[in-house]
Amino acid sequence: MSVERVNEDRRDGSRPRRRVPTQERSRRRVEHILDTAARLVVQKGVEDLTTRDIAFGAGVPVASLYQYFADKEAVLLALAARDMADMDAQVVEDLAGVTDLTVATLVRTTMRAFLTVYHRRRAFVEIYLRGRSNAAVNQFGREHNVGIARTLLEYAGAAGLARPELTLDMALLAVEVGDRVFQLAFERDPDGDPVLIEEGIAMVTAYLERYATPAGLGATP
Amino acid sequence: MSVERVNEDRRDGSRPRRRVPTQERSRRRVEHILDTAARLVVQKGVEDLTTRDIAFGAGVPVASLYQYFADKEAVLLALAARDMADMDAQVVEDLAGVTDLTVATLVRTTMRAFLTVYHRRRAFVEIYLRGRSNAAVNQFGREHNVGIARTLLEYAGAAGLARPELTLDMALLAVEVGDRVFQLAFERDPDGDPVLIEEGIAMVTAYLERYATPAGLGATP
């Protein structure tokens, strides 16, 4: 993004002259705008999000919005990017803790990680799961899903869980279907209908196990 | 729909002035407007659809639109409803032709019927698969899917394909996932990516077979 955090280390313990340096202030403002946009998206949906509302809500002049973002779309994009980065981190973290790796646990762990982030980031549910109307966000989401699919595919391949017939397209289909499961689950229940999510995990697992190795199926030698 | 007209029977035996009765003329106009809207949706997407465009495209004054539809949303709704009715008919017709009824053939036949209608009705892809932005359309689609899920569930139950554990929620999940498969397939390819659709059929089948009776799995006694 346009605002890089300035190095704030102060090893000599000296007091900084200005408590809030300019760059830091910008970064905070950007975050604040993003938070506001997130809140509004949750409140009224992506479609009805206006620059006016965001600016007003953030207590910032509309013109200032355009200091930090090229246009309205860029705000949405930044918002989605922020959340997706969070999601990636969560997936990585949770997968690291898995001991008995199979297709089933891989799917379950990943989807649970998603769920954790959806709970943490309500706006993401609106923007990404619901309001896929915005072309840029949609595109961004698609690309992110491809990235996730690729990562999981490599992971599964490296761990010897999947047979070579499992292509990227299939992995992507699984990820996208997972998205839809969450979409449906969150439409039903603000916390994500647990039954639907469980069934979704079952569906994706059943699908991917068609391409699993014996190890991927959890067979013990 | 909005063209419900009062009964115009004439008890006094008087002859109507015009050969084309008002009701019929209205119906035609509504259809024409709907066709125009469908064309425009395909051309420029749901977001950029304006009442002006619809009216102008249909050769009808904008104000007259409001004679037939409560508001813009109602036009979209009517359009989706028309297409969904078409879809229901197609599913019924295609299912009637199936001889070896199993979970697999049920899923395949239904999804193929969907595909047939998506091909026939391009605007439907835009409105229903892509641009679920419109809240009313979204809601309408959801309800339609519930209807489809219920029908299929009853059908499968009556034919002894599914065990009682298969609930409406699960059937609905299957239908919704099917939707997403088509969404993805049509984003990739204007005719619907065939590989993705085949995989989608496989996924839904694999999922539902978890709840199948031996007959549902195609076992012969």
Added chain:
Amino acid sequence: MSVERVNEDRRDGSRPRRRVPTQERSRRRVEHILDTAARLVVQKGVEDLTTRDIAFGAGVPVASLYQYFADKEAVLLALAARDMADMDAQVVEDLAGVTDLTVATLVRTTMRAFLTVYHRRRAFVEIYLRGRSNAAVNQFGREHNVGIARTLLEYAGAAGLARPELTLDMALLAVEVGDRVFQLAFERDPDGDPVLIEEGIAMVTAYLERYATPAGLGATP
């Protein structure tokens, strides 16, 4: 323009049902908007003319402006067109009254006719003489001047005042120079500096007489 005056003749003396028919009301509104725009142009110049100001000044919603005019430029254009039509009429009228036709009287009469209209239409001075910044108005003015040049050239040719060497380009140059004379004269004096105008007439006359026939010079046979 977009609003045609409806036939209002009433030979039978009957009272019209509605005093102000729709079309007539529109025409009046257009005129009113034009008048307002003219006033504002005189007040603050072409550059600082905004749709908001026009609408506000005319007591009309901004959106209504766009019922009558395609965009801001169209307002300026309509204004210039209205004034130019007036100018053409004035030239025709004044030339009709000339008895001793020579190059000198032709130039003088025409320029005096212009002056009459500039006096009558102050906004025209701003839009046309001063604020030639607007591309559309400029283009329009250029074309109008070509029209005037052509008319005068034909007139002079038919009356045997000019030799064939006088081309349209030269006539146009004379007209354009006349424009500049007025521009300067009106910058000096709100009523147009009389001395400058007199000198301008002399200059254009001196120029055109280079291409005059003996008759054009006022020689009596």
Added chain:
Amino acid sequence: MSVERVNEDRRDGSRPRRRVPTQERSRRRVEHILDTAARLVVQKGVEDLTTRDIAFGAGVPVASLYQYFADKEAVLLALAARDMADMDAQVVEDLAGVTDLTVATLVRTTMRAFLTVYHRRRAFVEIYLRGRSNAAVNQFGREHNVGIARTLLEYAGAAGLARPELTLDMALLAVEVGDRVFQLAFERDPDGDPVLIEEGIAMVTAYLERYATPAGLGATP
């Protein structure tokens, strides 16, 4: 101009720190900004010239623009002033080379000098001939023309070319008409339509010769 700096003579004999003194650096920057503005004016016209564009084009922060110029208008003004100074120099130079001085050669030489500068300084054509939209530039141009008229009048008087009836107003009219000739000529042709310019010279000459002495007319005693 705005880079008037205080006298920096150092009475204490101290050596200046930097080899390129601030004043010189400023001057260079001003010139660079002016060059950029000139380029942009030619590219996109006076109307669409923004401070952002100028600053960005010159590789200078927008805020720094305001170190050298009071406001945007001042930039345009400085640009026009620079070009006008160039023009004055050209006129002086070219007139110095004239041997047979008459009203005709005076006019021709001066207008040719103008043409030379217009060719050299394309932005000037935009700013001064075309886009007289900016009030300050307009005013500045007017005053410059008065200066030129005065100079030429004195020149013609001293050389005994003109009779005393020729006033400053008349000389100014001639100069202004010359301007319009160029304006028209450059609208027609990016290099200035030669026929129109030739005719313009003829017109101004014909006009001024009305006030010429026999010597001014080129009569040999």
Added chain:
DNA sequence: AATGAATGAGGATTCATTCAT
């Protein structure tokens, strides 16, 4: 002197919808 950041004040245009007739 130099500048990154901030902003007040608009700018043109669009749109769904409603009346008056």
Added chain:
DNA sequence: TATGAATGAATCCTCATTCAT
């Protein structure tokens, strides 16, 4: 029923200019 006309309410975005540092 039909519709030409009217409009309130927004929309996104830009720009010249000014601070604070």
